[in-house]
Amino acid sequence: SWPVHTEMKARLRASESAALASSIYMVCCKRTEKKTAYFNEIKPQIEVRIKEKLDQFWNEGIGGSDFFISAIGPAMEVFGKYEGVEKLSGEKVSAKELLEYIRKSVSEYALTKILKSPQLGGIDEETRFYLLWRWTYNSAKVHFDDARKLAQAVGVEITEQWGNGFIKKEKEFISVLSAKERGRSFLEKQKFESMIDILHACLLFWEQNNRKAISELLEETGNLNNNAFWQVAQTISEVLPDGDKEKQMLQGFLYGKENYGKTGARVDQYQMILFEKG
Structure with missing residues (x-):
């Protein structure tokens, strides 16, 4: 063929x-x-x-x-x-x-x-689906049955992601929401379980210039030094087109990688002290 x-x-x-x-x-x-x-x-x-x-x-x-x-x-x-x-x-x-x-x-x-890696074990099904969707369809709306088939291939039931998830249904079409589209109300979730949820929360905290919240979330979820997490973030950034808002947020978030964790918290505290003195 x-x-x-x-x-x-x-x-x-x-x-x-x-x-x-x-x-x-x-x-x-x-x-x-x-x-x-x-x-x-x-x-x-x-x-x-x-x-x-x-x-x-x-x-x-x-x-x-x-x-x-x-x-x-x-x-x-x-x-x-x-x-x-x-x-x-x-x-x-x-x-x-x-x-x-x-x-x-x-x-x-x-x-x-x-992902440039044969090891997928550390990446949950929802995050795999998100990656494949962005690579396959980018930000397009897709007919429900086509979306269901792609989700099924990685073990995801798309109906379980409606509501506070990252999948949105409009009539017979399905779209996948970016961090920005999920909005700040998404940060009110009690617990972020999937890797893509954690990444989206980090992007929204980054937009608020809240490094402390990013550091705490990454440490609590064990992703601060998780190579798979950072590879997922990098890969999504690479597959998105230039000018895409999510791509810009990912690039900014990744640029500050070395400042997260304990060092990042100290940087925020130091900047606050300088601001108060100024």
Whole structure:
């Protein structure tokens, strides 16, 4: 399968909702043998083939939603060799189940690439979803079913994030909120559990020039010296476009990294003393 650019990136819809920048053409041939296979047996072959092609597509600059679609062909190369693919129970594997498996495989691959690290264990599901969303759709609104599929690939139930979460539903569309869009009322939460919640709280404290609150939050949550936390912040900053407000906040927050913690608190106290003397 090949991704072929067929749509204008500057079309009006691009700034409001997500649209593919490419069409994916699949070249097929007739199956010559009638064979069946167990899904568990061919999964390693599918993963190898997907990775081979994703490496190629990544190097060619294919990204975002196009990247997910481009993996369908390579997976079908293996899956389509068989007249039927079954589970150990004897139940046939549907096309829907194959697509869910592909999305999960591509999500894991994309996260290791954009984070520049093969280790994802220290990053919770909500934060993985946020990263993938920003990389895939940026700030666009996306149809509910497409958003649900992306969330499902990393183990997130998007309906659980409504209300005080970072996911917003408007009619049939889903959008992901930045720290600024969540607003200062978000800081009233009793506890910040996910890494993205902690990062958003830090950005809002940074906007208030409250280094002391940043230091306390990072120390309380164990993220002051957590490399995974800082890598997530850096990665989100890198995938966002120039001029984006969240990108600017992240850059400012990251710039002050060395001043957080005990040193940061002392700096704030020293600045306050100078201010009072002045």
